Amino acid sequence: MAGPEGRGTPAAGGAVAFAAHDHAHCTGEGMARAEALSAASGARLTPVRRRTLEILLQSHCALGAYEVLERLAAEGFGNQPPVAYRALDFLVEQGLAHRIRRLNAFAACMHPGEAHSPVFFICRACNAVAEAPAEAVRRATEAAARGIGFTVERTTVEALGLCPACAEAGA
């Protein structure tokens, strides 16, 4: 069982998916999709923004803004917080990344482009994060909203609990 060291390295438990898979593939495909989507929408995927997304995809973790900043700065980009926050905000706005509030962190979107209402499953033991599409959750939320006359624009759904590995190990 991985310790509670927090985010930042897959080894520390910040991995964005529980099952084993090909990270390089995710990164390549993710970037390609981002390029295509940006081209289509007219959004400007500039070097900092592109690199920021790449960092999120490569790390395959939820990363804090300052962790992203550190990596950007090491590559010659600005080293003040707004540099990271602006790039991350752009990515979130474009649906290429998500903000995970419980962790004060950001993760690359696993299903960019598709209209999706992601649910995040966060393991409290190892901090791993998985993103799952959950249309049913969105529908249920909107049904509740209608009851009080509220118009839903975005929803944040974060579930805390135990990932399969930690549930096994802990119990």
Place this chain on the structure above:
Amino acid sequence: MAGPEGRGTPAAGGAVAFAAHDHAHCTGEGMARAEALSAASGARLTPVRRRTLEILLQSHCALGAYEVLERLAAEGFGNQPPVAYRALDFLVEQGLAHRIRRLNAFAACMHPGEAHSPVFFICRACNAVAEAPAEAVRRATEAAARGIGFTVERTTVEALGLCPACAEAGA
């Protein structure tokens, strides 16, 4: 339409429910229920904790920890952050209050004692907050979790959008 002044006063838009209702009644009933629940569970609802809950209930808003602290300090309690955070953490733990992460704020629970998975509707125009029970959302989330072997313990559901009043005014 109220301005985006943030939390802290119902006038500023932090009200926890959209519909008009009797605040004094909420406060009284909320405190009574909290007393009863604490007595039943053996939790110690000490003066700071009691007063903290009362502040949340009376303000009828989502309040930041430092806003709560300010009010506590004005009444002779400690005036350092841990005083507020400890009391708030206790209330959240006991299910008497909720943390609203999008606002970095806390609000008294509107349905304490009942097993409930609350959904928060946050108006992006006036910051008002409404808490609604949404069992269907919890069920949908758990269904998605089962698909990947995740064990859900707590869920946070926050919907951003427009409250009835702002939707009317804005459109």
Place this chain on the structure above:
DNA sequence: GTCATGTATGTAATATCATAACATGTCAAG
């Protein structure tokens, strides 16, 4: 081309939110 405009980036300074660590106080069980 070059100029005006909007957008993006870089930087400094600061605001806001949250916790660690330790000392002191309170209360009930033994």
Place this chain on the structure above:
DNA sequence: CTTGACATGTTATGATATTACATACATGAC
């Protein structure tokens, strides 16, 4: 009346996020 568990107070610091302003770069009008 002592001990142990919990609660509170305080200091200090850490982590997260934003404001404000200066500079640079792209794009389209002319």
